[in-house]
Amino acid sequence: MSTIGPYSFKQYLKMVEDFHGRVAPGMVTGGFMIDLARRNLPEGALFDAVSETTSCLPDTIQLLTPCTIGNGWLRVIDTGRFALTLFEKYEGAGVRVFLDVEKLEGWPEIKAWFLKLTPKSEQDTKRLLEELKEAGSDIYRVEHVPGYLGKQKKKHVRLCARCREPFRSDMEDTCPFCTGEKAYLEPSAHD
């Protein structure tokens, strides 16, 4: 297989470099995974997407589908597994695709990369990309899954009792930054 969606393999690599910064193997993998998922959805279906990892797959989804983090059609639910699911928007039926380790016996570079068997510095990236291209969609598995838990409903805007910034909430008076739940800055930042 030498196309990814409507693009030639070469065109896709260029898009990956522009958006993602480099031609990461996970981005190539993701291209084939999305093609597989879409072929298993009804033609023309609108869908939401879930990526089970923060690595690469969110970017392939954003490059190749209308789903983005910021428009709410893509959600990252980080199970640590290298898998993505496209869910029909109204019916909720989903197609989950993941890289199947049981299918990697003939693909030593892919196996070594995917299971982190060799340090990145010893990785033969050129050969790895060739293997991924040659393997095409043969190394993945497709599962049909029921609908996911749906979108979070839109919340009201409230002023945080502590920082006085508006935040989205229906219940709480204090934002998750000020409660410490999402205090990602060092403590001195807002004190």
Added chain:
Amino acid sequence: MSTIGPYSFKQYLKMVEDFHGRVAPGMVTGGFMIDLARRNLPEGALFDAVSETTSCLPDTIQLLTPCTIGNGWLRVIDTGRFALTLFEKYEGAGVRVFLDVEKLEGWPEIKAWFLKLTPKSEQDTKRLLEELKEAGSDIYRVEHVPGYLGKQKKKHVRLCARCREPFRSDMEDTCPFCTGEKAYLEPSAHD
């Protein structure tokens, strides 16, 4: 102000429509916010980004900077606040920008939209976009903040004791999907 980054306002709106699906007010806001943040970082500095909301801002960051979810340079830490921060990659010093409600008195459409004072169906989107363009960077506030908690270190790949799929972990034997922590599908899915 009639530019967003290196783009004319009109060019930027076209990019927004292509990537995000529609010209959302939050995408216009985000454009000005990123310009402000960058002007407050040393010229040419490499940076990581944090968005404090899943709405719009992750997409403006991905459109206008090299930071994406999938390359790990952008993280969403959902405090519910409409704010973004760019952190110098090596020093860690950050510039946080948010829309300042105290500066909205002269901008009725922006205020009504941002605080959700009127239903979306009654929103005058054309006027709102005009106000946002006219307000330029006047309605935001810039904070200098210390470094955030840093990147998560890369984890090893293990096979989940239950689903047998590989997942990233240094400690656990069972993936967060199978433990139920991130079981986003209906329970029957994998049983």
